[in-house]
Amino acid sequence: MKDLLLAMKNKAADELDEIRDESELENARVKYLGKKGELTGVLRGMGTLSPEERPVIGALANEVRTMIENKIAQRKEALRKKALSARLLLEKVDVTAPGVCPPVGERHPLSKVQDELCSIFTSMGFDIVEGPEVEYDHYNFEKLNIPKNHPARDTQDTFYITENVLLRSQTSPVQVRTMEKQRPPIRIISPGRVYRSDAVDATHSPVFHQLEGLVVDKGITMGDLKGMLEYFAKQLFGEDTKLRLRPHHFPFTEPSAEVDVSCFVCGGKGCRVCKGEGWIEILGAGMVHPNVLRGCDIDPDIYSGFAFGLGIERIVMRKYNIDDMRLLYENDLRFLRQF
Numbered sequence: 001m002k003d004l005l006l007a008m009k010n011k012a013a014d015e016l017d018e019i020r021d022e023s024e025l026e027n028a029r030v031k032y033l034g035k036k037g038e039l040t041g042v043l044r045g046m047g048t049l050s051p052e053e054r055p056v057i058g059a060l061a062n063e064v065r066t067m068i069e070n071k072i073a074q075r076k077e078a079l080r081k082k083a084l085s086a087r088l089l090l091e092k093v094d095v096t097a098p099g100v101c102p103p104v105g106e107r108h109p110l111s112k113v114q115d116e117l118c119s120i121f122t123s124m125g126f127d128i129v130e131g132p133e134v135e136y137d138h139y140n141f142e143k144l145n146i147p148k149n150h151p152a153r154d155t156q157d158t159f160y161i162t163e164n165v166l167l168r169s170q171t172s173p174v175q176v177r178t179m180e181k182q183r184p185p186i187r188i189i190s191p192g193r194v195y196r197s198d199a200v201d202a203t204h205s206p207v208f209h210q211l212e213g214l215v216v217d218k219g220i221t222m223g224d225l226k227g228m229l230e231y232f233a234k235q236l237f238g239e240d241t242k243l244r245l246r247p248h249h250f251p252f253t254e255p256s257a258e259v260d261v262s263c264f265v266c267g268g269k270g271c272r273v274c275k276g277e278g279w280i281e282i283l284g285a286g287m288v289h290p291n292v293l294r295g296c297d298i299d300p301d302i303y304s305g306f307a308f309g310l311g312i313e314r315i316v317m318r319k320y321n322i323d324d325m326r327l328l329y330e331n332d333l334r335f336l337r338q339f
């Protein structure tokens with residue numbers, strides 16, 4: 001039995017030295033020290049020993065057990081250290097290495113100006129509403145008092161999808177959609193994309209952006225329109241900005257006007273930006289036509305309203321003195337980084 005224990009001691013020592021991971025270590029523990037383990041087996045045979053032999057073998061068995069236990073603990077610690085240093089090596093961070101600066105983007109000038117317009121109007125109490133870009137002829141034309149033979153309906157100008165469905169050529173259909181859903185008082189703006197079958201050049205694009213405005217209530221007058229637009233223009237272009245309304249025609253407003261602001265570069269003297277005019281046209285506007293109100297079940301004898309529509313590109317171009325609209329769509333970072 002003594003030989004058996006000594007042999008076990010050597011074998012276990014060699015075996016444990018070879019072990020490379022923790023689960024193998026656990027297997028070895030069970031193999032020697034477990035309930036059915038080798039050492040336990042030997043100890044079970046102690047009953048057959050003589051009283052003289054028993055303490056000697058017992059002491060030896062304890063020695064073997066202690067050796068195995070220590071060895072396992074030692075190996076466990078060594079394996080843990082090894083794993084840790086391997087991991088530390090893998091996760092090493094050189095805090096002195098130069099950093100990588102992630103490129104930070106800029107908002108597109110069109111978005112910036114659109115946001116600015118929206119915040120000026122919401123500060124005046126306007127709500128922002130949206131309308132579909134794929135629109136019915138009914139809303140884009142019919143309900144806006146644009147008769148069947150009006151030149152704006154010419155397929156040259158409008159992208160038709162079917163006879164009755166088109167890409168909206170203006171944001172004005174949102175006026176009608178709003179008045180159909182909502183009773184006065186109404187005070188909304190609606191920014192968004194519009195489409196016209198125009199060839200691309202420095203001032204035209206088949207896709208561009210407008211911002212529509214609509215106010216309907218009792219007793220709304222042209223004076224309200226002018227006062228509101230004046231406040232708006234001063235907010236956008238500066239306190240000294242003056243406003244000029246020129247008579248115009250839109251089928252869905254009566255009277256109608258085109259609205260100019262005094263040139264915010266030269267103040268009205270005439271310069272490159274205003275092309276010597278002193279004035280810059282920024283939008284179309286007018287009093288909502290009684291036919292349009294009536295078509296939305298709003299009684300024009302009780303209610304009146306004004307509407308306006310401006311081209312966002314044009315304002316961006318004037319504001320930043322950009323002379324070619326295509327620059328806004330080409331996504332050239334050298335251009336876009338300037339704003």
Ligand code: PHE
Nearest residue numbers: 170172250284285307308309
């Ligand atoms: N919808 C007109 C356009 O596209 C602009 C406009 C809007 C004019 C509202 C008057 C009132 O030119």
